[in-house]
Every structure is written in C-alpha cells, then in structure tokens.
Amino acid sequence: MSGHEQFEPEAKKFRWLLNQGYITPTELTFYSNFYNIELTTIVSFQGHDVLTPLFIVSRPSRFDQIKRELPQAEIADPISKKFPVISLISLEKFINSLVNLKIPFYFFTVWLHRSYYDIPEAGLRLLSKLINIANSSYKYIIKTYNILSSASEESGDLDLPAELEKIICHFRKTLGEKVSCDDSDWWKYNLWHKSSATSTATANITRKEIEKLALKYNVSPICLQYVVLYNKNPCHLSPFLLLQIKSQLSSSSS
Numbered sequence: 001m002s003g004h005e006q007f008e009p010e011a012k013k014f015r016w017l018l019n020q021g022y023i024t025p026t027e028l029t030f031y032s033n034f035y036n037i038e039l040t041t042i043v044s045f046q047g048h049d050v051l052t053p054l055f056i057v058s059r060p061s062r063f064d065q066i067k068r069e070l071p072q073a074e075i076a077d078p079i080s081k082k083f084p085v086i087s088l089i090s091l092e093k094f095i096n097s098l099v100n101l102k103i104p105f106y107f108f109t110v111w112l113h114r115s116y117y118d119i120p121e122a123g124l125r126l127l128s129k130l131i132n133i134a135n136s137s138y139k140y141i142i143k144t145y146n147i148l149s150s151a152s153e154e155s156g157d158l159d160l161p162a163e164l165e166k167i168i169c170h171f172r173k174t175l176g177e178k179v180s181c182d183d184s185d186w187w188k189y190n191l192w193h194k195s196s197a198t199s200t201a202t203a204n205i206t207r208k209e210i211e212k213l214a215l216k217y218n219v220s221p222i223c224l225q226y227v228v229l230y231n232k233n234p235c236h237l238s239p240f241l242l243l244q245i246k247s248q249l250s251s252s253s254s
Helices: 008-019 025-035 058-071 091-099 121-135 160-172 196-202 207-217 221-230 241-254
Strands: 042-045 048-051 054-057 084-090 107-112 143-144
Touching: 008 054, 048 107, 048 143, 048 196, 054 091, 058 084, 084 091, 091 160, 121 143, 121 160, 121 241, 207 221, 207 241, 221 241
Parallel strands: 054 084, 054 107, 107 143
Antiparallel strands: 042 048
C-alpha cells in the first residue's frame, strides 16, 4: 500500500474539516507537512486569507485588475500545462482543465470572481457538481469561495441540460469510475444558454412583482430591475442572491 493510499482516510477527514471551517491555516500547515498534502502559502485576497495553490476563475477582461490587487497572480495556460501557484483562468478553461485532470495540485483553492455574476443557474449547478465530485474522489481536495456547494439543493436538485451532463460523465470517466453514460463531444458545451422558464418569467414580470422581490431579498428595486429585465448586475449582487432570485422566478413561472 502506497503512502498516499495509507493516509487517504485522514485526507478525507481533513477535506471535511477544511470545508466546514474547522481547520485553521496553521493547523493545515502542520497536517500538510505530516500527510504530504500540497500547500504553499497564504495570501490576502478581497479581505480573506486564502490558501494557495489558488485558482481565480475570472473573465479575462478582469485579469489586469486582479493582478494589480494581487501582483503574484499569473495567467494559466492549460495547453502548455502552465498552472502558477496563483492562477488566473477563465471559467471554461478551468472546467476543461479540471475534468481532464490537468491541474497538478492535490489540494487547491478556487475563487469564483464576481465578474461571473451572470452565470446561468445550470452553469452554477454544473460547477458545484464538479467540485463535489472532485472532493469525493481520491484526486483532489478543493476549497471554494463564492461557489455554492448546495447549488443543486437551492435549485430543487434539477437535472442539468444534456450537453452539461456530458461534462459530468467525462469527469467521472477520467477519474476512473465505471459509468455507462454519454460523453461524446463533451467539449462542445455552452454554459450561457438561458433557461426558458427564467426567460418567460422575466419577460412578463411587472414593476409591482419586482418591488415585492426587492423587499423579500432586501435589495434596491432599481438594482433588481436591471437583473430581472436586462440581465445586468450594476449593484454587484452576490452570486448566491442571484441564484435565489432566478430560482424564485423559475418557480413563479411554472
């Protein structure tokens, strides 16, 4: 039995403790030295002490802005297998790198940048499911920020669109799971298809309904109007709140 296999039960415990917030950075440093869990350092990013390796999943148009805030950050290049300790990477490139097992770290942190505020609900559920599958495997331990680990629960545990289910299938196969599912042409996905339920709801929602939602979620009606009618987020509402609002619109239209 290899050293990695011998300590896998302990690593699973650390994964749970880390995700629940029970392990401090100091304790994780000790455990990483003892159990050989990958760890480099701690950086401050947007008011949080974040463990590296760190993947900041952001729209490329924001890379320069993030580098001004965090000069150590570098752009990742999956083609050349360049994954810096603090990597800037787009959402699709991160998903492709994860499901193909290209990411070279056993433990790493993923930060979903606010520039992806408008990810459709299905895209958020896909990302959440991929993270959960990774954390249930022997391959990765992933700490996340701004990604709902319970996104599937918030949306009623709905199935993903068929093309996104192919990504899940491909990931399970690359992890060595014996599954009978279709992952043909899995890379031809499009995260940005809008749900028909949400589109119908936003087309017919009235000013009074917007005000009611704004009161329920304690946000400005003007901010909410931009989200609902124009799919814009000038007030930088959180991804969690946006998912709640979209779920509310979907259930109201059904």
